[in-house]
Amino acid sequence: MDAADSLQVIVGAGPVGTALAVRLSREGKRVRVLTRSGRDTGIADVEFVATDASDPEQLTAATSGAQVLYNCANPGAYQAWEREWPPLAAAFLTAAERTGAVLVTASNLYGYGPVSEPMNRSTPLRPSDHKGALRTRMWHDALAAHEAGRVRVAEARASDYIGPTLPVGNGLLAMYADATLAGSTARVFADPDQPHTWTAIEDVAATLSALGQNEKAWGSAWIVPSNPPQTVRQVLQALHTEIGLAEPRLQRIPRWVLRTASPFVPLVREVVGVLYQFDAPFVSDGSETTERLGVPPTAWTDVVSETAAAWHTRARGEGRAGA
Structure with missing residues (x-):
């Protein structure tokens, strides 16, 4: 498939979604950013569309023809997570299944809970608060759908942004x-x-892009490389x-x-x-992401x-x- 025909759909125009849109556009891909307002933030050659991503019908329609669907959504304050994340996560899985787009999610390290050694891809998820438990459930649901052959998914887990x-x-x-x-x-x-660990926003975007394009990365969560x-x-x-x-x-x-x-x-x-x-x-520890997917910090x-x-x-x- 020609790069220009490889539609990439990004939900969210925060720091990560914006950095990813710029990166993918510079790589010559066709990029569509979905937000509630649809406001054009001025990124060259990027299309902005008003969409309620928690509505599976709207999200499916806006994702039609996409090669990859990137979940860079940010429901807002922590207090809103339990209310807003479940319908969002369900809509992403529905849209990915209906359109065939690979679903790549920007996530964090909350699911690991307190740790005594560096977190890597083998570290078990042991959340200690409801936010970590919620992100863990979201990943388990996505992974179950992947393993059932309904969707193809990957997740990028980053530490606090800088x-x-x-x-x-x-x-x-x-x-x-x-x-x-x-x-x-x-x-x-x-x-x-x-x-x-502090994770550069640009490195989150680079990891998301790599996960979307490399089928060897699908079906797994990856730690974003950091300094x-x-x-x-x-x-x-x-x-x-x-x-x-x-x-x-x-x-x-x-x-x-x-x-x-x-x-x-x-x-x-x-x-x-x-x-x-x-x-x-x-x-x-995102060294495995660097070694296997070629994403350095x-x-x-x-x-x-x-x-x-x-x-x-x-x-x-x-x-x-x-x-």
């Missing part, structure tokens, strides 16, 4: 940096000195050094304060459920350089009151 396009509300690191790069003190929710782990403090220091700022100021919020607030602030309650990722080393120096410039501009633009 990259110039990551919004402040889409990760703790971005939120901390938004404070420190504006000269304020970042109030951190957990130990800032535990090793942690060696860095603590929160080390990453913030690197960002500050890149743009010539003094050391970042961090202040840890006592856990008892967070637990006290949890019953009254739903978002805090959800965040507390995944803080195990920062209470101890939380490291992923972006050089850390490039990630830091591009991210620091973008986040510093954003932090200065929004401004912050002194801590």
Whole structure:
């Protein structure tokens, strides 16, 4: 099949969906991005279509003729996951089965729960909160459909994102940096000195693309290749050094304060459920993805350089009151 005729359908125009659309378009593929609004974000040669992806009929119609269907959807705040993810996941499987498109999902590491060693493709899923349990169920449903011969699926599992396009509300690191790069003190929710894997958004897109095009990857989940782990403090220091700022100021919020607030602030309650990722080393190993699918992580120096410039501009633009 000619590359130009290989329609690739992406659901979601967040940082990952956008990066994937740019990558696939540059590879000469025909790309269609589905969002609720259908707003054209200005990516050259990419079609934008308004679609309710949780409606299997709409999603099937919008996916007709596609070679690959990429699930880069983001239902929003953690509190909405239990309500919004199940119909979305079911619609993706229905559309993939009806159209014959390969279903490739952008996922995370929540399903592994607390770990004592680096996560790889052999690490068992042992979720410790409802978000991880939900993502685990979604994968098991997709894998069961694959093994039954109804669909072809693959999943890319990434750690916390880093990259110039990551919004402040889409990760703790971005939120901390938004404070420190504006000269304020970042109030951190957990130990800032535990090793942690950070995954470049561009590497998520590269992995998704590889999974969609390589039939040897189907029927399995893959860890997105990332650079060696860095603590929160080390990453913030690197960002500050890149743009010539003094050391970042961090202040840890006592856990008892967070637990006290949890019953009254739903978002805090959800965040507390995944803080195990920062209470101890939380490291992923995507070397098998690199070796078998040819996806290396972006050089850390490039990630830091591009991210620091973008986040510093954003932090200065929004401004912050002194801590």
